[in-house]
Amino acid sequence: MPDVHRSLVSDMRMKPLIVRMFQPPRFDDEDQTRIAQTQHLLLLVCLTIALIAATINAALGRSTSTIALLISAGVALIALLLLYARRLRLSIALLLSLFIGLTASLQVIGRGAHDTVTGLYAAVIVIGSLLLDRRAFIGMVAVIMLVIAGIVTAEMYGWTRSPYESEPGDWFDLALILGLTAFAARLLSESLQRSRALARAHAKTLAAQAAALRASEERYRILAANLPDSAVLIFDHDLRFVLSEGPELAATGYSKAALEGRTLYEALPHAFAAQVEGNIRAVLSGRRFSAEIPYEDRIYHYHYVPLIDDSGAVRYGMILARNVTEQRRAQMALQEREAQLRLITENMGDAITQLNAAFTVIYASPSVQRVFGYLPETINGASISVLIHPDDAPGVTMALKRIRDEGASATRIEYRGRSDHCRWLESEIRALYGTNGQFTGAILTTRDVTERKQIEVERERLIAELEQKNAELERFTYTASHDLKSPLITIQGFLGYLERDAQEGNTKRMQDDIRRIGAAVHKMERLLNDLLELSRIGRVSAAPQYVPFNVVVQEALELLVGRIAERQARISVAPEMPVVYGERTRLVEVVQNLVDNALKFCDNQYTPDITIGVLRESQGSSIFFVRDNGIGIEPKYHEQIFGLFNKLDPRSAGTGVGLTIVRRIIEVHGGRIWVESGGPGSGATFYFSLPIAATPVQEVSHDRHDAPGAPG
Known part of the structure; x- marks a missing residue:
């Protein structure tokens, strides 16, 4: 049994060696593998022939031939071993050398050149053309030519056993024959190589x-199998399913096995197949398009794509079917909500504008025309600044930008519109942000607040006027009580004197007391008359009118003609002064008081x-002046002189109400008055502004620096 086992193991080891x-x-x-295969086959054939021929020659008693054949077999075996050692070039060289040497030996022993050239030399050339590259092949042919030249020479001089008597021309014939053989063999070999390369x-x-x-089919299948709510179908020109994949197949009750390999009419209901056949034939003709077709209770969006090969021909038609039932339902619900919202926005009083991140209008509700004064379609795509007054656009x-940069959600701002009629608008700005938190734009809800703004302005004016009147009333109460108290005290005092002088019978002193009491009563009367006059200013007693200011000055100077003549004053009046708008009598009173004071x-x-x-004239009004060369006024009294009963010189005539009346008249006419003087001895100039067009009566500040175009 052990011997049998060893024999089996030995046989198993020998078999792989023999197979190798x-x-x-x-x-x-x-290319090297191909040459090695050819070389291997030739070596096995040569080795087999050499061994068989050696056996036959040995049986015939031909010792020389047997030895030569055994040597050839040995050389072939060595070449085969070199081939197994992957020494391909050396193995080929050894095989070809064997053929050349064998051929030359046969010629030397007397076989003759002409007998062997067309045989062995031609075979060597053919074998070389199959095994060698071009350079090695040319070298082999050159070696053969040299060998033949040597043998022909040897035959010429009788150095061989060949019965042929060669001549120099024989070598040329042999070279020509072998050259043509080599060229044809090489041409066929290279043609074979090119054919093999092309193959x-x-x-x-x-x-x-x-x-x-x-790979493409696998990718299609993987892609289709992972497309949600979708299916991919590929057809050939016979309308046969080539590929069908996707989760939506199962949802419709189909499978790959039920579709692939079957035609459209074999796999689908006849009515539906007839409905889509035209589309499939269109995509197979090269058209690319989309269509939406219902199937049972579902809605599918079909993308038809022709699959084109490298030649530009349509090989297949592909359909990407996507279930869009839920999307269409959601779209319909969204459209209904949008219609409701649009109905609300189109009928609401406020204007709705939507801006993108660049503050460009991308939506404007119809009420924009009423609020801003522009048609919605004319402002779509325009900057929001086109709706805003240029002075207020930077603020908006x-x-x-602030709501964008600070991430605020909303803010409110008031500004003026840019339409022909200046409107005050109020906008509530709400920022819009994307899912990534990035600012995408804003929604402006805008309403016309012009009326409210006017009410607020009127309210502020009335409050300011009330505060001013309260302040004037306080000053008036204090001043009136103080100045009226003085003559009352005088009357009271002299009544006591009068009673005492009457008791003493001093008639002269009684007359003096009565005179002083009368003077105090007269002073009180003048004070009361001036206060009454001041209270009447602002209550229109005559309709305002346009009147040339030269006429106003002329009437005032006529009332002062006696005083002017008495002081021999020089009066200079500018010619062609502008026409003013106001109550003529009151304007004359202004000029009269100012000239009288001068x-x-x-x-x-x-x-x-x-x-x-x-x-000069400025902003619908003119600034007039009355300048004198009088005693002047210190700057610290420039405002005080317009106060009620304020007299810088108590000894001067008058009650101190004149400039107060003048200021009141100017302010009622919407103007301002102020004085400029360098101090004592430098004279004074009274400036005042009057409207040159119809303006409403209003209260204004007493600050002369607010006057338009005030000199100095």
Whole structure:
């Protein structure tokens, strides 16, 4: 039993060795592998023939031939071992050398050149053309030519056993025959190699195309199997399903096995197949399009795509079917909500504008026309600044940037619109953000607040007027009580004196007391008359009218003609002063009071020099002035002189109400009055503004620096 086991093991080891002997080695390069296969086959054939021929010659008693054949077999075996050792070039060289040497030996022993050239030399050339590259092949042919030349030479001189007597021309004949044989063999070999290369390239291309087709099909299947709510269907020109994949197949009750390999009418209901057949034939003709077709209770969106091969021909038609039932239902619900919202926005009083991140209008509700004064379609795509007054546009832009940069959700801002009629608008700005938290735009809800703004302005004006009147009332109460108290005290005191003087019978002193009491009563009467006059200002007693200011000045100077003549004053009046709008009598009273004061407070050492003129026109009003060369006014009293009963010189005539009346008249006419003087001895100039167009009566500040175009 052990011997049998060892024998079996030995046989198993010998079999792979024997199998390897009959298998040529493989190389990384395909050409080398092909040559190795050819070389291996030739060596096995040569080795087999040599051994068989040696056996036969040995049986016939031909010792020389037997030895030569055994040597050839040994050389072939060595070449075979070199081939197994992957020494391909050396193995080929040894095989060809064997053939050349064997052929030359046969010629030397007397076989003759002409007998062997067309045989063995031609065989060597053919074998070399199959095994060698071009350079090695040319070298082999050159070696053969040299060998033949040597043998022909040897035959010429009788150095061989060959019965042929060769001549030099024989070598040329042999060279010509072998050259043509070599050329033809090489040409056939290279043609064979090119054919093999083309066949290999074609095989590779087919293999690559097959692999690409398999990979493409696999990708299609993987893609289709993972497309949610979708199915991919591929048809050939016979309307036969080539591929069907996707989760939506199962949802419709179909499977790959039920579709692939079957035609459209075999796999689907006849009515539905007839409905989609035209689309499938259209995509097979090269059209690419989409369609939406219901199937049972579902809605599918079909993308038809022609699959084109490298030649540009449509090979298949592909349909990507996607279940859009839920999306269409959601879209219908969304459209209904949008219609409701649009109905609300189109009928609401406020204007709705939507801006993108660049503050460009992308939606404007119909009420924009009523609020902003623009048609919605004319502002779509325009910047929001086109709706805003140029002076207020930077403020609105700043508010939008602030809400964008600070991440605020909403803000409110008031501004003026840009329409022909200046409207005050109020916008509530709400920021819009995307799912990633990035600012995407804003919604502006805008309403017209012009009426409210006017009410607020009127309210502020009335509050300011009330505060001013309260302040004036306080000053008036204090001043009136103080100044009226003085003559009352005088009357009270002299009544006591009068009673005592009457008791004493002092008639002269009684008359003096009565005179003083009468003077105090007269002073009180003048104070009361001036206060009454001041209270009447602002209550229109005559309709305002347009009147040239030169006419106003002329009437005022006529009322003062006696005082002017008495002081021999020089009066200069500017010609062609503008027409003013106001109550004529009150305007005359203004000029009269100012000229009267100029005459009153002129230094007696100088002749009064009074100039009446106009400075300039500005913003619908004119600034007039009355300038004198009188005693002047210190700057600290420039405001005080307009106060009630304020007299800088208590000894001067009058009650101190004149400039208060003048200021009141100017302010009622919407103007301002102020004085400029360098101080004592430098004279004074009274500036006042009057409207040159119809303006409503209003209360204004007493600050002369607010006057338009105030000099100095």
